[in-house]
Amino acid sequence: MRKISSILLFSILTLNVMAQQKIVQTAGREQLGDFAPEFARLNDDVLFGEVWSRNDLLSLRDRSLVTITSLISQGITDSSLTYHLQTAKKNGISRTEIAEILTHIGFYAGWPKAWAAFRLAKDVWADDTTGSDAKAEFQRQIIFPIGEPNSGFAQYFIGNSYLAPISAEQVTVFNVTFEPRCRNNWHSHKATKGGGQMLIGVGGRGWYQEEGKPAQEILPGTVIHIPANVKHWHGAAADSWFSHLAIEIPGEDTSNEWLEPVTEKEYNKLK
Secondary structure (H helix, E strand, O other), rough: OHHHHOOOOOOHHHHHHHOOOOOOHOOOOOOOOOOOOOHHHHHHHHHHHOOOOOOOOOHHHHHHHHHHHHHHHOOOOHHHHHHHHHHHOOOOOOOHHHHHHOOOHHHOOHHHHHHHHHHHHHHHHOOOOOOHHHHHHHHHOOOOOOOOHHHHHHEEEEEEEEEEEEEEEOOEEEEEEEEEEEEEEEOOEEEOOOOOEEEEEEEEEEEEEEEEOOEEEOOOOEEEEEEEOEEEEEEEOOOOOOEEEEEEEEEOOEEEEOOOOOHHHOOOOOO
16 A cells, blocks of 8 residues: 555646746747747747646656657658657657557558658657667666656656656655666756755766765665755766666655756766
């Protein structure tokens, strides 16, 4: 019963966090602002600012699936599909998953449409070193399961991550796996008393960084103590898959505050 309650609580917290995400789009005003300002406003403020931002109803990953399916079904395989394939990748859809998705769509929307979509998808995932073979090989190297795509928190990660619950007794423990270059946004674990988080390296190589301090390398066996209310991020090295256990420290009035992404410039400084 305690395990079921913990999982239910995690699901509720996930929905609450997802609801906080607001999509910011400026493409309409940048490309059509002078020519069609009202269309640009509807595109940026209504379609993306309102519809795509209603993540308490559907996750960003779910919305990407619906959108690419709709576009392909209509035979739209231009730059708009490319954009939404790129967004789907950002929202946590892996190369293996998109291949299966497009195969499935092909039987319902038409084989030529699927072929056209595959040509675009191959380019979007061209530099993806995170296919099923690499994932399977990494799973053989670690003792904990990689788990399922971390779709509930995908909007707070650059790249694809996976989540596997390990324990709901005494303290909550998850194994979090990052594909190469994947990292979460800057964030902090809020608490008025106690709280915080521990990370224990499980496999591969990754990074942890607190605001204003140098990044720390995480290897299997590395233990990171994260105090409550400290801004930080963590994720995989550019050339390695990476897994760590995430252990939530009990506290009072605990919550997660998700902040801005780690920029490419910041990340590329790490070796």
